[in-house]
Amino acid sequence: MSGITDEIAQRMLEQPFPRSGDFAELGAVVTTALAIAVLVLVIGGALLGERRLSPTAASALGVLGLCVLPVFMMLFGAYTTVEGSKSVEFCHSCHSAMNLYVSDMEDPASASLAAVHYKQRWITQHECYRCHADYGVWGSADAKLRGFAHLYHWLIASKTALGEEQIHTYRRYRNQICLDCHAGGADFLTSGRGVHLMIARNLVERDPDTGAEVTSCMTCHAPAHPSLESWRSRG
């Protein structure tokens, strides 16, 4: 009765459901409204001129259009853009450097860890950010600060930013990020005859020299992404 045929329903299930209504989307709407209000007030005020307004009204409009609204626009804009910068599309916009990683992740034939996670939709949004930002408030802040370093690389067109040099993680990848999703999961606990529980201490205990866990998840589950060399050899 709803007009949905088997074909339409199958097509709907073959693609991720579109997400909508999160705070970043609201932030974009509010920032846009503020920016338009600022433009109208500033340009309108300049065209109208102070001559047609009383001095008090001109001052009030000036303060609103040049001080108050722009500050809110800056805050909402910062929130919206920083939230937006978690998206895969944003990471991919640094095209030369990220093309290899995003293209491989989206390749259904790839067996890399990132591609498997993407293919299975184990992570439903912000796939790059989810695995490359530590958890908690400091993890997020740390990732954003590192993001500024990435912008710097991009601005100076460094070899890594241009995709001419292999990118490395700043430090050994932490198991904590993997365990945040997998720990407690039925498959994780039982797969490989319970191997994860057998080496549990190594997966959790940190090596005082490296600061990372004794045995990395990547020891068995690599590669997370193809190397630059293997990607080039793939053509």
Place this chain on the structure above:
Amino acid sequence: MAQPGLTLAEASPDVLRLPAPRVRRRILLTARVLIVVAALITLLAVHYLTAVTLSLFLIVGQGCIVIGALLAAGVAITDVFRRRGVTSLRFEPGETVFRQGDPGDLVYSIVSGEVEIIREMPDGEERLLATMGPGEYFGEMALISDAARTATVRARTSLEVVAMGRADFTTLYAYVPGLKQRVETIMRQRAADTARKTS
């Protein structure tokens, strides 16, 4: 036309010296340009987010907003000072103090230099109504009648004036004995002169 009794500078030598109106206009224009640029960059970054637009927004856009807002706040604060109490202003020769049709917010007393009072006729012609020098005051008419400026005042030479805001002037006007009569007498004289010169 000299009004020595009304020379505000003599009564208040420690007046607050504010930037000349042309400087205020330039600062306000700079603030407007910066904020417009910032708003356009923000729209671009929010709707087309890439490494380029994000860095543009975070570095240029936010910088424009901070500088523009500070400049505008500075103008707003000096405007408050300008309208309250007595302030000192300087004008270059040929610079306009106010234009016919502007809203009246200040009354001026000349400390040094000369001004010319000009009536802009409907056909665009400018007629010189009077010139004024040190000790004389102008701009009171728009404040008392709560109307727009009826003439343009332009500096003939390097000019220093002290200006008083509407609230302070109307308070003095209402309470200082004899001031109302003196101002009204001068206003009548000026109105008669203006009618003669513009007819």
